[in-house]
Amino acid sequence: MADVPHSSGPSTLMDVARQAGVSPSTVSRILNGTAKVSDDKRLAVLAAIDKMKFAPNQMAQGLKKGRSMTIGIVVQDISSPFFDETLRGVDDGLKGTGYASVIVSGHWNAEEEADRMRLLLARKVDGIILLSGRMSDQAVLGFSSQRPIVSTGRALQTRSALGFKLDNESGACMAVHHLIELGHRRIAFISGPANNIDATERLAGYTRALREANIELDQDLIVEGNYHEASGMLAMNRLFDTHQQFTAVFAANDLSAYGARLALYRKGIRVPDDISLVGFDDLPGSSYTTPPLTTIRQPLYDIGRIATQALLRIINGEEARGEVPPLELIVRETTRRVR
Amino acid sequence: MADVPHSSGPSTLMDVARQAGVSPSTVSRILNGTAKVSDDKRLAVLAAIDKMKFAPNQMAQGLKKGRSMTIGIVVQDISSPFFDETLRGVDDGLKGTGYASVIVSGHWNAEEEADRMRLLLARKVDGIILLSGRMSDQAVLGFSSQRPIVSTGRALQTRSALGFKLDNESGACMAVHHLIELGHRRIAFISGPANNIDATERLAGYTRALREANIELDQDLIVEGNYHEASGMLAMNRLFDTHQQFTAVFAANDLSAYGARLALYRKGIRVPDDISLVGFDDLPGSSYTTPPLTTIRQPLYDIGRIATQALLRIINGEEARGEVPPLELIVRETTRRVR
DNA sequence: ATCGCTTATGAAAACGATTTCAAGCGCCTT
């Protein structure tokens, strides 16, 4: 019985072929089911594979097939619950497909984003999912000539690029409308960064809701944040420092709502008894804030999963399609009828 | 002037060579700085590269060099703030190195973990970082014969494997000690899953602190959770349902502390006025809970960064070393002297 | 002017798989 030669590295398909006394082609055929091979050889090869613990070298496979079985994910912040929840969806969408993902961060910066994109392309990813990208649609389309791209936050639909867009304006409108229904008239708004498209849309939703209710817009009630907790806290303090009167606050995302909540706590102002608070996103943690946060739910997980499935479809030459559930108001315990 | 031939796919090194009128070897040499080449050719090649937007095919490079410039990260939960913070450290540690990372999840399951590990190996990652792995040290050592591995939560030190271990017991002890110093004698403990090594160590720390203070251990004050918010809430309710008397709660991680906090809120019990609460981890969100959470800080970010740097060193044949900062008590606003 | 000796460069092999192509074999048909 021939022993395993004391090979240096991991075993190759060639090694297996030798062990089993067949040609490499045959091994490959068995591995891929590309052609019929006689049962005796199949058995011999399978045994050899098992014995040598052979696993195909994915770099070699990738080179030859032109498929890396890898997709690239561009996020903006690798440790934000917002992206994580989406990534979980991506992960589930990839489950059982043989694809793995490499995740890079654009850090909210169009330049860096494009850079990372090129990096992914050089790595021959089979497709890219772009989350909350800052680059122009044009740029995305450009990249999409190399590899299919699915992006959130854009309305795109070509053979090799697909975008999902949520109606941020309506979402924000729902949030403010909810407050208005509870009798609030003086509603402060902690916005997102002005250069962010989602942020401006949410601002638009805020103003629209006010307009529809015939409430005069007070610019002093709007303060710009940057989506982070600290900015929510700062914004809140700014509102107090300038002695604004209001009974409710709408934060453009949950994170800044958390910050606002803390500022309120520090002032000894009760939520929702004294002031109502609404967020936007419905991060996983928002069901466990004190009190649990009323917010607009983004189907983050679904977005990840559906984007992934759509990308896989495009990669396989099928039609690019997919739709995500709409935004939804989740009423928890930070809002209440004005006294 | 020769025009770019209407090439089908992205341009290859061969294309560049043709464009510049040199051999592929020369192009490669310029790309890698492997050998001196005359200035005129260098210029021509550089121009060609620029013109054709050439970027080396990483699969081909990887195949040839035996380096994929990719490292694998095994986490247990792709969307947990705990891992995210560490991943941020990894990301920063990788910055500027040319390495990218592929992240997979073991879902707290030793079998799946080993599976994912094999998958990474087949992808020819140049090294692996294992975070909170469930597999045995033996198994890790086994894998480390194929690729260097750096793991958290183990005391390991071989040529190709390195482990970082934090002193969970002392950390837990610090937390409980802090409560005792504040006059608390009846301190409940919401533990982590019993099959988790960190969890049992923290339990040990809890009992040790009590023993050192000559406080009798009351098993009824210990309830097992699973590190998630919901379990913290359940645990808290269980404590109330069984009519336990206590003035403080130590939760084995921040997430379950969040859950406990919510249970308390629901009962109308004030924190820290009526009951003190301590967590473990110091997740990014813990500075923004209401009130901000007193907790034991794990240097999550540093762990990620340092593990990465250590792995890179091992990959480059240098000595495996690295040390992470110790656990630290962060006193915020959920603890207070017992009345 | 000739003989080394260094240098720059190209040709070709190699990495580890897949795939085309051709060959060998058995079997059916006439």
Add this chain to the structure above:
DNA sequence: AAGGCGCTTGAAATCGTTTTCATAAGCGAT
């Protein structure tokens, strides 16, 4: 019995790089 067909199988080319290896050119020394 001969020709043809289909089936399994191996040899060799290929993917896009890097890396020997060999060669030619350049140059100083004698």
